[in-house]
Every structure is written in structure tokens, then in C-alpha cells.
Amino acid sequence: MAYKIGIPRAMLYFKYYIMWSTFLRELGAEVVVSEPTNYPLITQGASRVVSDTCLPLKVFIGHVHSLVNKCDYILIPILRSNKKKVLNCSRFLGLPDVARAVVPNSPPILEIEFDMNRGRSFLYKEIYNLGRLFSQNPLKIKQAAYAAWETHRKYQEKMADLKRTHNEAIGMYEGAESKSAGKDINRFDESKLLNIGLIGHAYVLDDETINHRIQTLLRNFSVRITTPEMFTAEQLLRGMKTMISDAYWVSEDEVIGAGGSYLEGRIDGIIGVMAFGCGPDSLMMYIVQRKARSMNVPFMCLTLDEHTAEAGIITRLEAFTDMIRRRCSRRNTDAGYVSSYR
Numbered sequence: 001m002a003y004k005i006g007i008p009r010a011m012l013y014f015k016y017y018i019m020w021s022t023f024l025r026e027l028g029a030e031v032v033v034s035e036p037t038n039y040p041l042i043t044q045g046a047s048r049v050v051s052d053t054c055l056p057l058k059v060f061i062g063h064v065h066s067l068v069n070k071c072d073y074i075l076i077p078i079l080r081s082n083k084k085k086v087l088n089c090s091r092f093l094g095l096p097d098v099a100r101a102v103v104p105n106s107p108p109i110l111e112i113e114f115d116m117n118r119g120r121s122f123l124y125k126e127i128y129n130l131g132r133l134f135s136q137n138p139l140k141i142k143q144a145a146y147a148a149w150e151t152h153r154k155y156q157e158k159m160a161d162l163k164r165t166h167n168e169a170i171g172m173y174e175g176a177e178s179k180s181a182g183k184d185i186n187r188f189d190e191s192k193l194l195n196i197g198l199i200g201h202a203y204v205l206d207d208e209t210i211n212h213r214i215q216t217l218l219r220n221f222s223v224r225i226t227t228p229e230m231f232t233a234e235q236l237l238r239g240m241k242t243m244i245s246d247a248y249w250v251s252e253d254e255v256i257g258a259g260g261s262y263l264e265g266r267i268d269g270i271i272g273v274m275a276f277g278c279g280p281d282s283l284m285m286y287i288v289q290r291k292a293r294s295m296n297v298p299f300m301c302l303t304l305d306e307h308t309a310e311a312g313i314i315t316r317l318e319a320f321t322d323m324i325r326r327r328c329s330r331r332n333t334d335a336g337y338v339s340s341y342r
Contacts, residue, residue, distance in 0.1 A: 002030045003134065006071035006107065008063035009034045011056060011095065012079055014166040014202035015229075018173055019152035020075060026144035027134035032071045034063040037209040041066055042306055048102040055275045055305050056203050057091050057098070059210060064099045064106055073110045073133075074099070080115035081250060088250040089280060159229040165215065166206045166229055194324055197226045197262035199255045199288060200273035201281075204304065211273055212310040214302070214317070218271075221321045226267075228258035235261050243287055249280050259288030262297075269298035269324045271317075276305040298324050 005024050007017060013033075021031045035041070037059055045062025046053075067074055076096045079088050091098075096111045112130045115122060131141030151173075159169045196218060198205055205211060205227055218225050228236065236253040239260030247253070255272070262270055270292055274281040285301050292299040300320045302313065 002028050003073060004030045004032050004071040005110070006032045006034065006067035006074040008060055008067065008074070008076070009036060010060040010063045010207070011092070011203050012077065014170075014206045016077070016079075016152070017170060018155045019148045020077065022151040023131075023144050023148035024075070024134075026147050027131060027140065029134055032067065034066045037063070037207050039209070042209070046306055049098070052277060054091065054277050055210060056201075057095075058306065059203075059207065060095065061099065061102055064103050068103070068106055071107055073108050074106060075110045075112075078111060078113040079250060080113060081117050082114060083116055083247070083250075085117065086247050086250050086252075089278075092250075156229070156233070160232045160235075163226070163230045165227055166202050169229075192222055194221075194223045194268045194321060195226070195266070196223050196269045196271060196321075196324075197258065197267050198271050198273060199228060199258045199262075199285075201251055201254050202229065204273050204275055210275075210304060211302075212304075212308065212313045214271075214273065214313065217314060217317055218321075221317060223321060226262070228254040231258060231261050239264060243291055249284070251280070252284060255281065255284040256287055259291070263291060263295055267297060268328065269300070269320065271320070272299070272301040274301065274303055276303050298327070 007013060007020060017033070024031050041062035042055075042059055043062075044065050045058040045060065048061050048065070049058055064074060064076075076099060078096065079092055081087055096109050099106060099109055110130060110133070112126045113122075114126070127145050128138065128141055131144065135141055155169055155173065158164065158172065159166070162169075164172070198215070203210075205215070208216070215225055215227075231239070233253070236257030239262075240247060240253060240257035242260040242264065243256050244252075247256075259270060259272075270288065272285045272288060274285055289299045289301065298320070300316065302316065
């Protein structure tokens, strides 16, 4: 009988779900993903942790709780570093322990730690330790790991090549692709579209309940959006080098790297989206904001928590896009000026 392995639809899910699910399925496991984030789930997660815990962690705990009695194990990987000399937020490192402490009735939690600072041998050992739950054949585990990595690589390439978000790309791989928002943009007059870049982490930008459907709202305001996953790793690295010398945090490419890439090209404005109380994000957003202002590019930062109302988000997005349009219209009166969204 195949084990049912639960995967919370939060935190690292958006970036690495395809890799994890491929590995598990190659070894014969059945993957169970928690339902999309909703307000009862957020309330459940928030009730189990202290009040000053960041919103993404509250959401994650809600997802873990929602998997109780639905699977045999829950997979909670630890991403300590994905490159040499970079670190991740301590809350990512403690996810399995926090889940055990606040969801005591959860199924057993499977851990696998990714830490490139400890070398490939450590990674291989972690992979085999996890794989032995499903198979005692080292070759089968190796083949599953290779298939997972190749699928993950193609997943990243597809998002960059086709300009798809994580949710759209996951839908394509899972055979449940919804109508692409990228295609819906064609209903607008191409000459009136604004080009706006979003910066932030996938667990905020791609969770429509946390961010109050910001991508849909912007598209309804005649905006063509770009998100960090639509760049290649090389482009993000190049963009980051224009802003800082070396990365310190694992996720700096999603904020500073994407921000630098937008500013290298032609962009009408940048919107940063972050969770309240996140120290690293506050610093990274400030770096991008300072650079954007020096280049006279409009920048707005939205800070979200569980009390944020959608009406306030809509008002700020309307004001920001209207301001950019008026700004472009004034500049359009100057001889020879062509707006970047024309």
C-alpha cells in the first residue's frame, strides 16, 4: 500500500512542490496537497502560535492542521541555504519543530534538509535518508532524485520562457491549467497597458488569499504584470549585482534581484509585497525603493497581515496606477517622449 504524503500549500510549496511531488511519486507515494488558503485556515493557524508570528508562518501552520487525518506523513523540508554563503530565515529552519509543537495531533513529519554550505555529500545523505522510507534500493532513490531535479529545472525554465506564475506553471504540470491570466490581458487595448513589476516572495505573491488577489486586481486595471519567477536565475543574479555586492539571504533574488532586473529594463512602476514584521524583507524592500527613487521609477510597498482588508489594497492599487498614468500623460506632451507602456 502506497503511503500518503501530505504537502502544505504554503511557504516553500510554490517554488519546490513540483520537485518534491516528482520525487515522492517516482518512489510510489501518493501526494496529498492541502486545500488553497482560506480565512478559516488562517484563523486556525493564528490561534496556535503567538500573536507576533509572521502571517506566512500562521498560514503554514493552518495548512499543516488541515492535513490531519488526510495523510500518513507530512513532508516539511528545511531550506537552510541553496547557495554557498547564504542563509535562510530562522523560521524556515524551525518549521518541522514548530509544526510538531503546535499541531500535536499531526501525522509524523518527514524532514529533509537542504544546505549547500555543507556540500553535496550532505545533500545526498539527506535524500537517501528520506527515500529509504519508500524503497531500500539506492539506485531507485537516485533515479527519483534525478527525475525530481530535472523536472524542477524544466519547471523554472517554463516559467521564464512562457512568462508564467508559479500557480500557472504548477497547473500546467498537474494537468489542471486554468485560463492563463497572461492571455486575459489581450482583452485590453495594448497601447494603454502599464508594465508593473511585482517583487516579493512566492508564498506571498502566489497565495491569492494572503495578497487579496493582487495579480487579478492589477490585470483588471489594464496592467501587464511581471513576477520574479519570470526571470532566469542568471537575470536575477545580474539584477542583484547592480544593487548589492553579495547576497546574504536565500531569498534576495526574489526581491533585490527582481527589482534590479526591472530597473535595468523599461518598467512603469514597481510594487513590493511583504508580510508585516519581516526584518529581512524590510531591508530588501528599502534597497529597491532607494534605487527606484534615484532612477525616478514609481515604487510602492504593500505590507500585509491577517487584518489587511481588500478594500484598502484596491484603493492603493487604483491610486498607484492612476498616478503612473497621469505621470506618463504629462511626459507624453514633451516632444519625442514615448512612454514605456506605449
